[in-house]
Amino acid sequence: xxxxxxxxxxxxxxxxxxxxxxxxxxxxxxxxxxxxxxxxxxxxxxxxxxxxxxxxxxxxxxxxxxxxxxxxxxxxxxxxxxxxxxxxxxxxxxxxxxxxxxxxxxxxxxx
Numbered sequence: 001x002x003x004x005x006x007x008x009x010x011x012x013x014x015x016x017x018x019x020x021x022x023x024x025x026x027x028x029x030x031x032x033x034x035x036x037x038x039x040x041x042x043x044x045x046x047x048x049x050x051x052x053x054x055x056x057x058x059x060x061x062x063x064x065x066x067x068x069x070x071x072x073x074x075x076x077x078x079x080x081x082x083x084x085x086x087x088x089x090x091x092x093x094x095x096x097x098x099x100x101x102x103x104x105x106x107x108x109x110x111x
Contacts, residue, residue, distance in 0.1 A: 008049040008056070012041060015056040040067030 016038050023034050041048070044063040053059050 005052055005054055008051075008059075009045050011056045012045055012048060012060065015060055016041065037064050037067070040064045043067065 019034075019038075023031055026034060041060045041063040044059075044066065048056075048059040048063060051059050
């Protein structure tokens with residue numbers, strides 16, 4: 001019996017290419033963002049191959065969502081660190097040892 005679903009990676013690339021007119025319509029500063037988003041789908045092509053979904057766009061969008069969720073989780077963890085530092089700083093401030101938070105933001109790579 002033949003395949004009923006085409007190989008995933010070429011199908012994914014075809015799907016991504018089908019969005020090229022949309023990408024061209026974006027503002028020039030938004031195009032790199034779209035490229036990064038599509039990279040999220042490419043990063044998860046192994047999982048997409050295993051999903052065997054007839055609609056490639058489903059896998060494309062789910063892969064993008066997973067990448068976005070990963071970024072959200074990283075940002076939440078960084079924010080939690082900042083909040084902990086701020087709480088400690090406020091406690092230290094009561095004893096006259098309050099430090100400038102910009103020092104901590106620099107450590108965490110926030111501008």
